[in-house]
Amino acid sequence: MNEYQDVSLLIARLAQADEQQQIVQLNEMVDSGLDEGSLANLLEAFPVEQRVRMWRNLPLELHIPVLTEMRSEVRFSVINALSEAELKLTLAKLDNLSLIEWADSLPEEIIADAMRLISRDELELYDRAKEYSDEEIGRWAEQKVFTLPIGISVKRAKVLLDKYQFETPKYVYLTNRAKKFRGMVLYSDIVTAPEISQLKALAQTELVTLNAHQSINDAIDAIEHSDVPVVPVVDENESLVGHVDWQFALNTQREIYEARLMAGTGMDEGDDLFTPVIKGTKKRGLWLGINLLTAILASMTIGMFEDVISKVVALAVLMPIVASMGGIAGSQTLTLMVRGMALNQVTQGNRFALLKNELSIGSINGVIWAVIIGGIAGLWFQSAVLGSTIALAIVINMATAAFFGVIIPILLDKFKLDPALAGSVILTTMTDVIGFFAFLGTASLVML
Structure with a gap:
């Protein structure tokens, strides 16, 4: 478990360091487990030239997550400072949710380049998400979820999980033969259950679910009243679209609060602290x-x-x-x-x-x-x-x-x-x- 770190103290440390020390200290913060959102807040506290330099020195696997966590103007300030080659390499690493997050705040030509560069699988997920409006939860649902047929045995489920799953999921979603969502089960329950057991015997079926056309506010309410930290999202045919989790709810609530706080003075939640x-x-x-x-x-x-x-x-x-x-x-x-x-x-x-x-x-x-x-x-x-x-x-x-x-x-x-x-x-x-x-x-x- 990562220990909570006060970002204001980390910002103070970096502000007092020279360029070389900043990079060393930043890497130490990454190694200590500082999450992407905190890293984004940290970089936002510095003028554009310094934040771009620090972002470039982050591990490559953190480039996209940190940019996605940034406010829209801050994100653009970094992207705008990249060379053409750097920009293409960055865009090629985008996943569908990040592209959705970026799409409304970047020039159309950059988004068009991103759609040409990202993988076909991510583009397909992006196109599915675009079927829903900005206010509908289907647009923001995490579609990369692992599903299994509800009628199989635990032994068969373990074989499929070992064969297809590269990352260990916390929850596995269950569907019937018609591909309709019918419940979910903890991955740990599958691992520990007797192999002769049926998967449906382990399933949680009395779950709060969301229709993909419901609003983001409905999703936040649903997570608040859910017994588990994720809420499945289904379409009108009961097919699984994906899920939203507590982290999505917290981030969205924070953005709503910041937007309303700044709106009264004509400012925007995405405004840069060091705006030009x-x-x-x-x-x-x-x-x-x-x-x-x-x-x-x-x-x-x-x-x-x-x-x-x-x-x-x-x-x-x-x-x-x-x-x-x-x-x-x-x-x-x-x-x-x-x-x-x-x-x-x-x-x-x-x-x-x-x-x-x-x-x-x-x-x-x-x-x-x-x-x-x-x-x-x-x-x-x-x-x-x-x-x-x-x-x-x-x-x-x-x-x-x-x-x-x-x-x-x-x-x-x-x-x-x-x-x-x-x-x-x-x-x-x-x-x-x-x-x-x-x-x-x-x-x-x-x-x-």
Whole structure:
């Protein structure tokens, strides 16, 4: 069993070493059993020139697994630095799952070269996987699984395993004469069972299975509720397509988390820590431009009440409180909705109940905090009218924030847009505009 190693400590060690020492230390890490995912994270922490040099010095059998574990932009930075000969040698070693992983993030000409260079068997598996969409688990299932007829004896099973299996599988999948999936058995059970036993007597038949057209989210849920760390994937004819395992579930969950974490700022889960300056500037500049438009809308709302602000300076001091309270309240509801939608918990049947519940929470919190903030503002500026004005704005804005926190992700999902990507920007704009309008509008009526 490999001992867990803190990648941050390994990165610190490599960063302090010179070029020659880096390669020596990297090989020591490989020898200690550092897995491909950790190696990928380690290389991602260095500028492109250094990561390419370290990748080249990895054992050849790790080149493809480490590249596949990398984020898409990082992977491309390495591939883009290779010579034509190096690239062809690398592409020729791709397996079907790696090619699927790479296909959406590399130029078409590189993928076309890969399809010409990989083995015929891997290409056939790749073509089968491409029959399913990106969101269907059949595309991502590991198809290289070992199968045996369920009706044979253990003795016959051992002969077949010895004859055809070069690597020892943990599980062997069982099919009937019509090639339909009927169960699976531990390899160790076959090895230790009496040879006169029938294979079907060892089989686990009450298993969680997935249809190849089911979603990736369904696969993650199935693995969570499975008694074994793998879930067989079958097609509509019950023929075995392959399997997905707990590692797939963990990696996918991590990618979903990272994607949602970065989406709110217009970033992508595949972005490189050392992204090229011009490319990074362009990508982030687009999001900054969108944010500018929303900020202008909020500023225009404030501009409508320039007269009252110039006469009652305290309004300018208190405006950030109105915006902040509405923004936080809306973000809480939005986060809850995005999580619920990701887990398929939000449906047409419970949307109204969710809206009612969130409006109740927003309104009650609005009243409580309106009293507190209104009291503080009234004492601060010695004005009961000003305290009452901001209190009313807080109630309106927090109730409105709860409303839009529910409605916005539902509408974005209906139009096939990611609520985690655009939801926070739209919500912030709505709470700012409505909060400022409620606060300054009320002030203009009662304080001028």
